[in-house]
Amino acid sequence: MEKVNLDEAFGSFDEQWAPRLAAELNGQAVKLAKVEGEFVWHHHEEADELFLVRSGEVRIEFEEGDDVLLREGELLVVPRGVEHRPVAEEAAEILLFEPSETRNTGNVESERTRTDADRVG
Numbered sequence: 001m002e003k004v005n006l007d008e009a010f011g012s013f014d015e016q017w018a019p020r021l022a023a024e025l026n027g028q029a030v031k032l033a034k035v036e037g038e039f040v041w042h043h044h045e046e047a048d049e050l051f052l053v054r055s056g057e058v059r060i061e062f063e064e065g066d067d068v069l070l071r072e073g074e075l076l077v078v079p080r081g082v083e084h085r086p087v088a089e090e091a092a093e094i095l096l097f098e099p100s101e102t103r104n105t106g107n108v109e110s111e112r113t114r115t116d117a118d119r120v121g
Helices: 006-011
Strands: 020-025 028-038 049-055 057-062 068-071 075-078 084-099
Touching: 006 020, 006 028, 049 057, 049 068, 068 075
Parallel strands: none
Antiparallel strands: 020 028, 028 084, 049 075, 049 084, 057 068, 057 084
């Protein structure tokens, strides 16, 4: 068992939109990411994805509208198969909970695609 200090973990990297693995449990990954600007439109065919905002604000945009603004301490689960795009007008820190094998860009291949998240620390 190894504890993770979120202040130290977020302080260990600067790259935007490149999730870092903080922990794994029951086939799920807890990933940390710094975000700013717009991510790519994508969906995860086989996985729900939980966004938890640690600092800042993140808007989750949906193809059909009804965007959701998440502030510090708020979370949202995006169901599998739902097209979405995270957007942060200013720098924010988020935690993601999803199956360990989930690719950050889902069904899309782009310059932001990460197949394996580096571990924090």
